[in-house]
Amino acid sequence: MGDDFVIYDCVVIGSGPAGVSAALNLKILEKNFLWIGTRSLSAKIGKAELVKNYPGLPDVTGEELTKAFRAHVEAMGIDIHEAMVNMIASMKDHYGLTAGADFFEAKTVILTTGVAAAATLPGEEPLLGRGVSYCATCDGGLYRGKTIACVVSSPRFEHEVKYLAGLAAKVYFLPTYKNPAPIADNVETLAARAAGIEGEGRVSGVKLTTGETLPVDGVFCLREAISLSTLLPRLATEQGHIAVDRRMATNLPGVFAAGDCTGRPYQYTKAVGEGNVAAHSAVEYLAEREK
Numbered sequence: 026m027g028d029d030f031v032i033y034d035c036v037v038i039g040s041g042p043a044g045v046s047a048a049l050n051l052k053i054l055e056k057n058f059l060w061i062g063t064r065s066l067s068a069k070i071g072k073a074e075l076v077k078n079y080p081g082l083p084d085v086t087g088e089e090l091t092k093a094f095r096a097h098v099e100a101m102g103i104d105i106h107e108a109m110v111n112m113i114a115s116m117k118d119h120y121g122l123t124a125g126a127d128f129f130e131a132k133t134v135i136l137t138t139g140v141a142a143a144a145t146l147p148g149e150e151p152l153l154g155r156g157v158s159y160c161a162t163c164d165g166g167l168y169r170g171k172t173i174a175c176v177v178s179s180p181r182f183e184h185e186v187k188y189l190a191g192l193a194a195k196v197y198f199l200p201t202y203k204n205p206a207p208i209a210d211n212v213e214t215l216a217a218r219a220a221g222i223e224g225e226g227r228v229s230g231v232k233l234t235t236g237e238t239l240p241v242d243g244v245f246c247l248r249e250a251i252s253l254s255t256l257l258p259r260l261a262t263e264q265g266h267i268a269v270d271r272r273m274a275t276n277l278p279g280v281f282a283a284g285d286c287t288g289r290p291y292q293y294t295k296a297v298g299e300g301n302v303a304a305h306s307a308v309e310y311l312a313e314r315e316k
């Protein structure tokens with residue numbers, strides 16, 4: 026791994042089984058790569074009560090599998106950069122990635138982002154960049170002294186709500202999970218869910234499942250997944266999954282994908298196998314490029 030100013034050989038996005046496998050293989054293949062995800066790896070591994078189809082680990086629990094994955098990456102000296110990638114842009118012969126306030130560059134990208142559990146809200150996509158944001162640290166400064174709503178899918182993002190509460194005058198906190206933590210005095214936690222985002226050309230309110238509309242200046246959607254079209258425009262998809270060939274190559278040169286994001290069956294061993302293939306294909310692509 027290098028510092029922020031290098032162009033990495035590869036960036037792996039996502040820390041589920043597919044990302045773990047891609048990262049392990051890139052390390053073995055001695056590539057200079059960056060792995061972006063979460064140190065807790067993947068909520069989907071932890072949640073499995075009993076896994077009966079993982080070769081060599083009969084009746085392993087999701088928690089045990091998480092521990093085994095984590096011990097393996099730690100033993101290999103691999104770090105995870107804790108962040109969500111908000112956007113990937115083509116920069117002619119490589120890619121630029123925005124993750125929170127950070128920007129990275131890489132010659133190849135391996136997408137292992139899982140399946141997006143949360144659909145976007147009505148009004149969200151047309152108002153993206155016009156009051157809708159996915160990144161607290163990038164856009165928080167625009168809402169100093171204003172009123173905002175935060176639609177949040179995981180306790181993992183509560184620190185971002187706290188950060189926004191330090192800037193905004195008032196925050197409506199709309200968690201989509203149970204038992205959210207208290208955040209700050211100017212944060213009102215609502216039991217209702219967000220049903221849509223309203224505004225003509227710019228966000229003016231967030232509609233709740235109760236039918237009420239709260240007037241707000243901005244809405245932060247902080248989720249475990251970002252829609253593929255937002256993450257990487259021009260990426261070809263098939264029925265909501267990333268279209269790949271047998272090398273796990275997408276339609277974009279140097280971009281590979283693995284795991285649930287490429288389609289069914291949604292299974293650990295498929296994810297691990299595809300992560301392995303994607304890493305090898307990225308390395309072959311790098312070798313071809315250097316010729």
Ligand SMILES: Cc1cc2nc3c(=O)[nH]c(=O)nc-3n(C[C@H](O)[C@H](O)[C@H](O)COP(=O)(O)OP(=O)(O)OC[C@H]3O[C@@H](n4cnc5c(N)ncnc54)[C@H](O)[C@@H]3O)c2cc1C
Binds near residue numbers: 075285
């Ligand atoms: C309750 C439950 C039980 C299951 N039981 C089994 C079983 O018994 N056997 C089996 O084979 N499978 C089982 N599965 C399915 C299995 O969990 C999935 O197939 C597997 O986790 C897919 O791995 P993945 O790496 O593709 O994606 P995921 O595990 O979903 O990981 C994706 C990762 O990417 C991260 N991410 C997403 N977007 C971004 C971004 N923009 N920037 C940074 N990070 C990002 C996410 O936070 C997450 O960490 C189960 C699933 C569940 C929910």
